[in-house]
Amino acid sequence: MAYPYRHDKEVRILSEHFGDPEARTLEGWQKRGGYVALKKALGMSPEDIITEVKASGLRGRGGAGFPTGVKWSFLKNDGLPHYLLINADESEPGAFKDRELCRWTPHQLIEGSLIAAHAIRAQHVYLYIRGEFFEPAQVIGRAIEEAYTAGFAGKDVMGSGLTIDVTLHLGAGAYICGEETALMNSLEGRRGQPRIKPPFPAVYGAFGQPTNINNVETLCVVPHIINNGGAWYRQWGTEKSPGTKLFNMSGHLVRRGNFELPLGFPLKELIYDVCGGIRNGRSLKAVIPGGSSVPILSADEIDINLDYESVAAAGTMLGTASVMVMDDQTNMVKQVRRMVDFYAHESCGQCTPCREGTEWLAKILRRIEDGMGVEGDLDLLLDLGRNMTGTTICVLSDSAAAPVASSIEKFKDDYLALIRRGASAAATA
Amino acid sequence: MSEATPLQGGNPGWAGERGEFEHLSEADIRGTSYYGSRSLAGENAGGVCAYPYQLLRKNPDAPLFEGPYAERFQKILSRYPDKQGALLPTLNLAQEVRGHLSPESMEHVAELLGLMPTYVRGVATFYTMYNKQPVGDFLIQVCTNVACNMCGADEVMESFLEHTSTEAGETTADGNFTVIEAECLGACGFPTAVQINERYFENVAPEDVPAILQQLRGEATR
Ligand SMILES: Cc1cc2nc3c(=O)[nH]c(=O)nc-3n(C[C@H](O)[C@H](O)[C@H](O)COP(=O)(O)O)c2cc1C
Ligand code: SF4
Ligand code: FES
Numbered sequence: 001m002a003y004p005y006r007h008d009k010e011v012r013i014l015s016e017h018f019g020d021p022e023a024r025t026l027e028g029w030q031k032r033g034g035y036v037a038l039k040k041a042l043g044m045s046p047e048d049i050i051t052e053v054k055a056s057g058l059r060g061r062g063g064a065g066f067p068t069g070v071k072w073s074f075l076k077n078d079g080l081p082h083y084l085l086i087n088a089d090e091s092e093p094g095a096f097k098d099r100e101l102c103r104w105t106p107h108q109l110i111e112g113s114l115i116a117a118h119a120i121r122a123q124h125v126y127l128y129i130r131g132e133f134f135e136p137a138q139v140i141g142r143a144i145e146e147a148y149t150a151g152f153a154g155k156d157v158m159g160s161g162l163t164i165d166v167t168l169h170l171g172a173g174a175y176i177c178g179e180e181t182a183l184m185n186s187l188e189g190r191r192g193q194p195r196i197k198p199p200f201p202a203v204y205g206a207f208g209q210p211t212n213i214n215n216v217e218t219l220c221v222v223p224h225i226i227n228n229g230g231a232w233y234r235q236w237g238t239e240k241s242p243g244t245k246l247f248n249m250s251g252h253l254v255r256r257g258n259f260e261l262p263l264g265f266p267l268k269e270l271i272y273d274v275c276g277g278i279r280n281g282r283s284l285k286a287v288i289p290g291g292s293s294v295p296i297l298s299a300d301e302i303d304i305n306l307d308y309e310s311v312a313a314a315g316t317m318l319g320t321a322s323v324m325v326m327d328d329q330t331n332m333v334k335q336v337r338r339m340v341d342f343y344a345h346e347s348c349g350q351c352t353p354c355r356e357g358t359e360w361l362a363k364i365l366r367r368i369e370d371g372m373g374v375e376g377d378l379d380l381l382l383d384l385g386r387n388m389t390g391t392t393i394c395v396l397s398d399s400a401a402a403p404v405a406s407s408i409e410k411f412k413d414d415y416l417a418l419i420r421r422g423a424s425a426a427a428t429a
Numbered sequence: 430m431s432e433a434t435p436l437q438g439g440n441p442g443w444a445g446e447r448g449e450f451e452h453l454s455e456a457d458i459r460g461t462s463y464y465g466s467r468s469l470a471g472e473n474a475g476g477v478c479a480y481p482y483q484l485l486r487k488n489p490d491a492p493l494f495e496g497p498y499a500e501r502f503q504k505i506l507s508r509y510p511d512k513q514g515a516l517l518p519t520l521n522l523a524q525e526v527r528g529h530l531s532p533e534s535m536e537h538v539a540e541l542l543g544l545m546p547t548y549v550r551g552v553a554t555f556y557t558m559y560n561k562q563p564v565g566d567f568l569i570q571v572c573t574n575v576a577c578n579m580c581g582a583d584e585v586m587e588s589f590l591e592h593t594s595t596e597a598g599e600t601t602a603d604g605n606f607t608v609i610e611a612e613c614l615g616a617c618g619f620p621t622a623v624q625i626n627e628r629y630f631e632n633v634a635p636e637d638v639p640a641i642l643q644q645l646r647g648e649a650t651r
Binding site for chain 1: 446447448449450453457459460461462463464465467472473474475476477479480481483508510511513514515516517518520521542544551552555556557558559570573574575576578579580611612613614615616617618619620624627628629
C-alpha cells in the first residue's frame with residue numbers, strides 16, 4: 001500500500017509495506033520475506049547478479065534512467081577498494097519517494113545495497129542522506145545497527161567471508177550534492193561541487209577509488225529481482241522501461257502521495273482516476289511530470305504514457321516521476337519564478353552561465369511578476385536560457401532554463417497579461 | 430488573490446492528511462516507536478553515531494568533543510579512509526552542542542582533523558544547515574518551494590512570522606523561535622511542509638500555526 005492513499009491499480013512491490021510500522025524492524029522484515037535475497041545473492045557470483053539485473057532491464061530511478069546492470073558492469077575486478085554510494089539526497093522540488101522508502105522500509109534498502117555491493121565488489125557502502133531527513137535517518141540508523149547485530153553487515157556478511165560496511169552520512173543542506181560527483185566531493189569533506197567528467201566514477205570516484213552510485217529506489221528494487229528473476233520484473237512496464245515506479249503526486253490533487261504503478265501508465269488516468277482529479281472542483285492547467293527540472297506540459301498535452309520514451313517524445317522527461325499538478329487558478333509566472341529562485345540559490349557557483357544566468361532569470365521573472373516587465377523580456381529570458389543550456393559542468397543550469405522556456409512557449413498569455421497590466425497601470429498613474 | 434487550498438481541520442499539528450493511515454500514531458509515522466532513545470555516544474559506528482541531535486538547549490560555550498562526544502568522534506573517524514572525510518559529521522557534532530558554528534568552533538574542528546581553518550570555513554559556508562549565527566531553540570523552516578507554494582506556502586510563512594512577531598531569520602526575544610524560508614524539504618505531497626528542529630510538520634495551513642507554536646512552547650525549556 002502506498003502512503004497515504006492506496007488504489008486498486010497499483011502494483012505494490014516496493015511500497016507493499018508502507019504504513020506498516022512492524023516492517024521497519026529486522027524481525028518484521030524477515031517475517032515478510034526479507035534477507036532471503038541477500039542470502040541467495042551471496043551464493044551467486046558478482047557476474048551472475050549483474051546478468052540478472054541486466055535481464056530485468058532495471059533503469060536508475062534517480063532521474064537519468066541509466067540501465068543499472070550496465071552501470072555496475074563498469075567496475076572491474078581490479079583488487080582496488082570499491083565504494084557503493086546510496087543517493088538519498090532527494091531534494092528535487094516535487095520528489096518525495098526516497099523519504100518514504102527510507103522511513104517505511106529501511107531494511108529493503110539495506111538488503112538491496114548489500115547485494116549491489118557484492119555485485120560491484122565494494123567493501124564499503126555510504127548512505128548519503130540529506131541532512132534535513134533526521135527522521136528517516138534515525139530509522140535507517142537503527143536498521144543498520146540491527147543488520148550489524150544480526151551479522152548481515154560488517155565482517156563476514158552472513159558467513160560469506162565478505163566484509164561490507166554500511167555507513168550513514170548526513171548531508172548538510174545543498175541540493176547540488178544530489179549530483180553524483182558533487183555527492184562524492186561532499187562525502188570527502190569538500191564543498192559539494194560537481195566534478196568534470198571524465199574521469200567517470202567507475203574509474204575515479206569517492207576517495208579516488210572506483211565507485212558506483214545509485215538512487216534509493218533503484219537499490220530497493222534489487223532484492224525483488226534477485227528473488228524472482230529478471231524476467232519476472234519485465235511483466236510490468238514497457239520493453240524499454242520495465243517494472244514499476246513510485247509516482248510522487250503533489251499539487252492540486254484530491255489524493256496526493258506516492259503511488260506505485262507500472263511504467264507506461266497513462267498520465268490522464270493517474271491524475272483523474274488514481275489521484276481522484278483536481279481539488280475543489282477546479283480544472284487542470286499544467287503538469288510537471290518529472291520534478292521541477294523538466295519542461296512543463298499544458299492541460300491538452302497529458303494524453304501520454306509515463307515511461308521514459310513516451311515522456312521524452314512529448315518533449316519533456318520522466319525524471320524522478322515526481323508529478324506536480326497545477327489547477328486553473330495557478331499563477332504560472334510566480335511558480336516558475338519560485339523554481340528559478342531555487343536554482344539560483346542552489347547553484348554551486350563554478351560555472352559562469354549557471355551562477356549568473358540563474359540570478360538573471362530570477363530577476364527578470366520577478367520584474368514581470370511585479371508588473372514591471374516589458375514584452376522584450378520574454379526574448380531575453382529565452383536567449384539567456386539558451387546560453388545556459390549545454391554549457392556547464394552539470395545540468396543544474398539546463399534545469400533552471402527548462403521550465404522558463406517551456407512556460408513561455410505554453411503559457412505566453414500569462415506572461416503577457418502581467419506585462420500589459422503593468423504597462424497600463426503605469427500609463428494611468 | 431490567495432492561491433491557498435488549505436486543509437480544513439483534522440491536523441493535530443504535525444500531519445493533517447494521513448489518508449487511510451489515520452490509525453497510526455505520531456510515533457509510528459515518525460518512526461520514534463521503532464528507534465526509541467539514543468545515547469549521546471551514538472551506538473554503532475555505522476548507524477547512528479553520524480547524525481546530530483537537535484538539542485533544545487544549546488550552549489554556545491559548551492566544551493567540544495568531551496565525554497560521550499569524544500567517543501562519538503572516534504567512531505566517526507573510524508568510518509572514513511581519511512580524516513577529511515569526517516569533516517561534515519564532525520561539524521554536525523560541534524553544532525549539536527553549541528547550536529551554531531562560530532569561527533572558534535570551526536578552528537577547533539580544523540585542528541582536530543588536521544585541516545586549515547580557512548578550508549573548514551570554506552566548506553562550512555557552502556552548506557545551509559550550518560548555522561553561522563545562533564538560532565532560537567526551535568528553528569522553524571517553512572518550505573516555500575513550488576509544490577508547497579502553489580498550495581499556499583507563502584501564507585503559512587506569513588502566519589508563522591505574524592504569530593511569532595518576527596522577521597524571517599530573526600529570533601524571538603524569549604529565544605524560542607527563529608523562522609526561515611526553506612527550499613523543498615522532500616515532503617511535497619504534504620503541503621505545506623515545515624521542518625522544526627528534527628521533526629517535520631506536514632499539511633500545515635495558516636490557521637494551524639497558533640496550535641503548533643503553543644505545542645512547542647509547552648516543550649520549551651525556558
Ligand atoms: C543537479 C542534480 C541533482 C540530482 N539530485 C539527485 C538526487 O537528489 N537523488 C538522486 O538519486 N539522484 C540525483 N541526481 C542524479 C544523480 O546524479 C545520479 O544520476 C543518480 O544518483 C544515479 O542513480 P541511478 O542510476 O540509480 O538513477 C541529480 C542530478 C543532478 C544533475
Ligand atoms: S552548472 Fe551550476 S550547479 Fe552545475 S557545476 Fe556548474 S555552477 Fe555548479
Ligand atoms: S516543495 Fe515543499 S516539500 Fe517539496
